[in-house]
Amino acid sequence: MDDGRCGRSDYEYLAEIGEGAYGKVFKAREIGEKQRLVAVKKLNLPGDPETGIPAFMIREVALLRKIEYFNHPNIVKLLDVSACVRNQSLDLTLVFEYIDQDLTTYMNCAENGLSREKIKDVMRQLLKGLDFLHSNMLVHRDLKPDNILVSSHGEVKIADFGLARIYTYHIALTPCVVTLWYRAPEVLLHSGYMSSVDVWSAGCIFAELFLSRPLFRGFTEAQQLQKIFELIGLPNEEDWPKESPIRYSLAWSPTCMSRPGTQVLPSLGMEENDLLLGCLAFKPSNRISACRALAHPFLAEF
Known part of the structure; x- marks a missing residue:
């Protein structure tokens, strides 16, 4: 060869x-x-x-x-x-x-799903990697289970930096980043974005670790937005990015109230639900950072 x-x-x-x-x-x-x-x-x-x-x-x-x-x-x-x-x-x-498997394979190997402690361990390592990237002004832009590797010793490593970029304040970059199911609302709305897009993706992965399936499975950008709003609620109009070419409308999520819900997934306990809400905040400035997420009660090491 x-x-x-x-x-x-x-x-x-x-x-x-x-x-x-x-x-x-x-x-x-x-x-x-x-x-x-x-x-x-x-x-x-x-x-x-x-x-x-x-x-x-x-x-x-x-x-x-x-x-x-x-x-x-x-x-x-x-x-x-x-x-x-x-x-x-x-x-x-x-x-x-060489790493043995990606996170998708790791999840599929757990017949009865991952335990709470395993999920905590995966998320802690993932967010440590993200915090390192963001501290060095790097945004991954394509975080998904296929791009997260898990060794036979349980070491979690972020991989595939083909879409990664060095970022400056509120960069406006190509919207064709992040696999659709893990794409943050500001990217779907063709708005400017920062490192918080990686935290949104991490939140989607966090939920998937509990569900054993992707949290939002849209097949178009519009459908993906609707699925997001069905779960977290339609945001207030003042939180909608002003630079977005897509206009705010109550029709985006007719089955939901405009106020975001307080319980994202019924099966989650109070701590994990609170962390997930922090990762899936619609407004990027309200979204928890990787550094702050590591200090969250669900992940903090005592």
């Missing part, structure tokens, strides 16, 4: 474990002394290599290089990067530490 260095391979490829628009991810083993397992992300760009590496790839590598210096336990580690030109195409290879 060809490798990213055009001529020699430092890895023995064992299995294909993922595929995306630009390439594939393989489980591999290092050749040599260490023989550790790694995940090799091979990206291939057909066409004129002189046009260079696409911005999103440069961004992912640059961000991973920036954060690898800190060696945070809840961020997947980038071990190696290589690029070369082959047959009028550009090959880029990223090598990461």
